[in-house]
Amino acid sequence: MTVALEVKGVNKRFGGLQALNDVNLLVDEGRIHAIIGPNGAGKSTLLNCFVGRLNPDSGTVIFDGKNLIGRLPHQINQAGVSRVFQTPEIFGELSVIENVMIPALAHRDGIFELNALKPLRREKDIRDKAVDVLDDLGMADKLDMNAASMSRGDKRRLEMAMGLVQEPKLLLLDEPTAGMSRADTNNTIDVLKHIGESRGITMIIIEHDMHVVFSLANKISVLAQGTVIAEDAPENIKGNPKVQEAYLGGAH
Amino acid sequence: MLGLSRNDFLMLLFVLVLVAAAPIILNPFPEGSNFAQFNAGYPDLMQRFVIFGIFAIGFNILFGLTGYLSFGHAAFLGAGSYAGVWMLKLLTINVIPAIIISTVVAGIFSLFIGFISLRRSGIYFSILTLAFAQMSFALAASVLTPITGGETGLQTALNDPRVLDGGATGGNIPAPSLFGLEMGHSWKVAVGDWIWTFNVGYYLCAFVLLIVFYIAIRIFRSPFGMMLKAIKSNSQRLSYTGISPRPYTLAAFVISGMYAGLAGGLMVAMDPLAGPERMQWTASGEVVLMSILGGVGTLVGPVLGAGIIKYFENIFSKINDGLLHQWFSFMPDGIENVIVGIIHPFVGKGWHLSLGLMFMLVVIFLPGGLVGGINGLFRRLFRRRSQ
Known part of the structure; x- marks a missing residue:
């Protein structure tokens, strides 16, 4: 099986706190890889290192044969890595459909395109693509709503649409179902599973909800105090004594 | 189109x-009228x-x-x-x-x-x-x-x-x-x-x-x-x-x-x-x-x-006391002087004061500016009518 993302020896220190301590990960292509761990284990810090929000003190993150460390966020995105944020980071003043058309345009046109005189209405392909993704996520009736006025769960789904519309090679999901109802969570699981399988998108998912993790993941890495303490198939993770120790707080 | x-x-x-x-x-x-000043x-x-x-x-x-x-x-x-x-x-x-x-x-x-x-x-x-x-x-x-x-x-x-x-x-x-x-x-x-x-x-x-x-x-x-x-x-x-x-x-x-x-x-x-x-x-x-x-x-x-x-800079700034007295000359002398005295700081050289007040009112009450305010008014009227 080919490796989509290879993380080697990543360290990150914030003052006196060693947030990431020699983290190594191998993410298989076309699979869903979950990263779990107690609060403060360094999961979001690790994702931030993948997308250029943070620069680790040492280590490499190889994607598609290229090191992502030191690259700018928009360059990493253009290389095929999209991120769905934990707290929804959307364009609040714009409509739902515009929020999804922006990443779709970025995917097609690259980091900059001076199409200042072309009417947005003429971008039918982009619009259709955005509508399709929103439809998959059950938001087809909210296209013209103002993004800021939506519920938290809807904002999470919008975030996901913004990631999916780019047809990324690697999709990073930071607690995608937090704040969603059970029904929406199950729908999201189905959508991610379906898209992951049909388009072969590699996904890394950070999640606290074990129902989501065990429904989706092909492989699970457990992070505790900045270190990967276990990496295995889902069925083997539950019985791992190290993992139980970390979650029960007896790690010291 | x-x-x-x-x-x-x-x-x-x-x-x-x-x-x-x-x-x-x-x-x-019309030319020569009292208000030609505002043209x-x-x-x-x-x-x-x-x-x-x-x-x-x-x-x-x-x-x-x-x-x-x-x-x-x-x-x-x-x-x-x-x-x-x-x-x-x-x-x-x-x-x-x-x-x-x-x-x-x-x-x-x-x-x-x-x-x-x-x-x-x-x-x-x-x-x-x-x-x-x-x-x-x-x-x-x-x-x-x-x-x-x-x-x-x-x-x-x-x-x-x-x-x-x-x-x-x-x-x-x-x-x-x-x-x-x-x-x-x-x-x-x-x-x-x-x-x-x-x-x-x-x-x-x-x-x-x-x-x-x-x-x-x-x-x-x-x-x-x-x-x-x-x-x-x-x-x-x-x-x-x-x-x-x-x-x-x-x-x-x-x-x-x-x-x-x-x-x-x-x-x-x-x-x-x-x-x-x-x-x-x-x-x-x-x-x-x-x-x-x-x-x-x-x-x-x-x-x-x-x-x-x-408009303020060019029109309001030209309204002087003489003109004010002329406009309010129909009033009894005492009242006329009081009215002219009240308006005086807002016109002529004081036109910045009227503009400043207007600016404050717009920023406080119409955060979307005058056009934003007009749009909001229309929307409200339209909604009431459609109900």
Whole structure:
């Protein structure tokens, strides 16, 4: 099986706190890889290192044969890595459909395109693509709503649409179902599973909800105090004594 | 139509009718009446309405869409003005090259200033643009005197080369013209007690306004315009979406700089004189006020704001005590004096006070500016009717 993302020896220190301590990960292509761990284990810090929000003190993150460390966020995105944020980071003043058309345009046109005189209405392909993704996520009736006025769960789904519309090679999901109802969570699981399988998108998912993790993941890495303490198939993770120790707080 | 949606086309048509009929609309009071003072339909002021409207439309493309508040846009207006006068001096008294070159020069100038200033955002960006504009102002008034004419300013002279026109011919300094049609030329039409002035220069400016207003609509409704709005909303997020915000903000900065340069070029086409005070920070601040007053991020707002500020500056400032006494002379003496005493600080030299109060009211009660307020009113009326 080919490796989509290879993380080697990543360290990150914030003052006196060693947030990431020699983290190594191998993410298989076309699979869903979950990263779990107690609060403060360094999961979001690790994702931030993948997308250029943070620069680790040492280590490499190889994607598609290229090191992502030191690259700018928009360059990493253009290389095929999209991120769905934990707290929804959307364009609040714009409509739902515009929020999804922006990443779709970025995917097609690259980091900059001076199409200042072309009417947005003429971008039918982009619009259709955005509508399709929103439809998959059950938001087809909210296209013209103002993004800021939506519920938290809807904002999470919008975030996901913004990631999916780019047809990324690697999709990073930071607690995608937090704040969603059970029904929406199950729908999201189905959508991610379906898209992951049909388009072969590699996904890394950070999640606290074990129902989501065990429904989706092909492989699970457990992070505790900045270190990967276990990496295995889902069925083997539950019985791992190290993992139980970390979650029960007896790690010291 | 013209690549616009129905509503946008109607808006363009509305502005077209408004500027075409401005000499009539702005002169609602018959000549010699008590209120003739409030007539604004004379060429000089109408030209200023339209030129500052262009300046504000351009400024709004930067400030309204991206949220980057430039405090130095007058520098581009000034640079455009100087470039324009030089074209009138060196090339030809025809205004077309002057207007085009002013736009181009301001565009190059804004590319340079924008490239440096846009390394920062928020207040730091504003301070950088302010610093650049004040430097330009100081340079224009001192060391660059050979190019700018120093504090006295730059103007056309009889012995200018005017290569395309064949140089000096004696007689008077030629007035700027459009293929022989002088900018200052006016036709006066008297209908009853009303006198309407149709001025060549005004209609040239109005024509240019319509073109650049149309371009502004297209920019607002384009994918590019949507990216600019996304920068204002969440520039960080945009970069995680694969868009580099820098070239977008720089493009918006240069476009708005070119609008400013165009306004400067039109100013010297109307009156071939450019001084350094055109670059001063007060001039930069004025266009900020125009945008906020009319409605930041709206299309018509900046034009409306420019019109109101120029109206106050030129009309309210001319109302003196003598005039006030004349208006209220029908009242008993004591009351008349009290009323005139109350109104006095708000008009004449105190016109800034009325403008300031109006500005405060708009900012507090109508955060979307006057156009935002009008839109809200219509929406409320419409909703009530549809219920």
